[in-house]
Amino acid sequence: MTKRDYYEILGVERTADDGVLKSSYRKLAMKYHPDRNPGDQEAEERFKEAAEAYGVLTDAQKRAAYDRYGHQGVSGMGGGTSSGFDPNQFTDLNDIFGDFFGDFFGGAKRGGGGSSRARRGEDLRYDLEIEFEDAVRGTSVDIQIPKLDLCTRCEGSGAEKEDGLTTCPSCRGRGEQLFQQGFMTIRRTCGTCNGRGQIIRRPCKECKGEGRIRSEKKLKVNIPAGVDTGTQLRLNSEGQASPNGGPNGDLYVVLSVKEHSVFERQDYDLHCTVPVNIAQATLGTEVEIPTFEGIESVKVPEGTQPGTQLRLKNRGVPRVNASGRGDLFIHVEVHIPTKLSREQRKVFEQLRETLPAPGEEDDKGGFFGKVKELFQ
Incomplete structure (x- = not known):
C-alpha cells in the first residue's frame, strides 16, 4: 500500500x-x-x-x-x-499536546516527586445591598466574610509536622502513574495521593487533615461612585485558600442598590417628577429641585404643558472609571384641582368664557370646528 x-x-x-x-x-x-x-x-x-x-x-x-x-x-x-x-x-503527552491533554490525562506535571499542579482556591461571592445615595456618591463598607484559610499549624499539608506524611505506596512519591494505552505510554495523576506523592499518616490536630480551617475575615470594600445593581467588585486573593499550596481565589462583591423615593435611574441619567398647579404651568414659576450637589432652583416656563421635560446637564450619576456624568431630567406634572372654593370657581368660570377652546386660535376653528364641518 x-x-x-x-x-x-x-x-x-x-x-x-x-x-x-x-x-x-x-x-x-x-x-x-x-x-x-x-x-x-x-x-x-x-x-x-x-x-x-x-x-x-x-x-x-x-x-x-x-x-x-x-x-x-x-x-x-x-x-x-x-x-x-x-x-x-x-510518553509525555503534555509536551506534545499542551494544556488540553495535560487536563485530559489527569493534569500531572513532569518529573514526579509530588509535583502536581497547584490548584487555585475557590472564588467567593458576597451580595451587598447599598443605599441609592451611596451608589451615586461612592462609599466604603466593612463586611464580614466566612471563608477557609490555610491552617497555620500544618501550613496547609493537613498532617502533623513530625512524621505526619509518608510516601505514597501507589506512585512511590512520583505523584503520577504510567499506563500503557495501545502503542503509547500515558501519564496520569495518582488517584491515591491526588498527585502529591505523599499521603497523610497523622492528620493535623487543628484542621483534622483538611489543610484549611473555617474563619471569618473583616474586609473594607471601597465602592466607587456610579455603581448600579449588578455591579461586581473583585477583591484579589480574598477568596478561599488553595488546598495544596496554590494561590487563593478571589472575592466578588455583587451590589444591589435600593430604590429612591424621588429619583429613578436610567443608565447614568436621573429622572424625577415635579408637580405644579395649573396657574403655575400657565403663568410660569420657579421650583426647587433636590440634586446630589444640593438644592437648585429651576425655571418652569410660561405655558408649560403636562409631560414637559426639563433637563439639568451633568446633574446625574458619575460614570464609573470615566470622566463626566449623566443628566437630570425633570418631568413636569400639571395638577388639575378636583375641588374648588366659591371664589376659585368664579375665576375659572370667567376664564372659560374668555379663553378660546384649544386650537380655535387657528383659521379652522380647532377640534370643535372640525367636528361641526363633518356633520354639516
Whole structure:
C-alpha cells in the first residue's frame, strides 16, 4: 500500500518550521486520539499516521533524508517502523499536546516527586445591598466574610509536622502513574495521593487533615461612585485558600442598590417628577429641585404643558472609571384641582368664557370646528 506524503498528512508546506508542525499535529491528535474516538479503527490509524509524520519531520536528520529520497530515505532509521518512527518517544503527552491533554490525562506535571499542579482556591461571592445615595456618591463598607484559610499549624499539608506524611505506596512519591494505552505510554495523576506523592499518616490536630480551617475575615470594600445593581467588585486573593499550596481565589462583591423615593435611574441619567398647579404651568414659576450637589432652583416656563421635560446637564450619576456624568431630567406634572372654593370657581368660570377652546386660535376653528364641518 502506497504511503501518503508526510507533509500532506499534517497539512503543512514543505518549508514549515517545528512550531507549525507541532501546532498542526496537536490539532490532528486531538481530533483522532483513540480516547476521543473509542472503537473507531479509522481514527486510530489517522492518529498513528499523524504521529509517524510528526516524528520524522521534527527530526532534522530524518527530515533531510525524507526530503531527498522520500519514504525510502527514512526506512530503517531508528527501528520503530519502516520510517524510523518510534512510538515510545511520545510518553509525555503534555509536551506534545499542551494544556488540553495535560487536563485530559489527569493534569500531572513532569518529573514526579509530588509535583502536581497547584490548584487555585475557590472564588467567593458576597451580595451587598447599598443605599441609592451611596451608589451615586461612592462609599466604603466593612463586611464580614466566612471563608477557609490555610491552617497555620500544618501550613496547609493537613498532617502533623513530625512524621505526619509518608510516601505514597501507589506512585512511590512520583505523584503520577504510567499506563500503557495501545502503542503509547500515558501519564496520569495518582488517584491515591491526588498527585502529591505523599499521603497523610497523622492528620493535623487543628484542621483534622483538611489543610484549611473555617474563619471569618473583616474586609473594607471601597465602592466607587456610579455603581448600579449588578455591579461586581473583585477583591484579589480574598477568596478561599488553595488546598495544596496554590494561590487563593478571589472575592466578588455583587451590589444591589435600593430604590429612591424621588429619583429613578436610567443608565447614568436621573429622572424625577415635579408637580405644579395649573396657574403655575400657565403663568410660569420657579421650583426647587433636590440634586446630589444640593438644592437648585429651576425655571418652569410660561405655558408649560403636562409631560414637559426639563433637563439639568451633568446633574446625574458619575460614570464609573470615566470622566463626566449623566443628566437630570425633570418631568413636569400639571395638577388639575378636583375641588374648588366659591371664589376659585368664579375665576375659572370667567376664564372659560374668555379663553378660546384649544386650537380655535387657528383659521379652522380647532377640534370643535372640525367636528361641526363633518356633520354639516
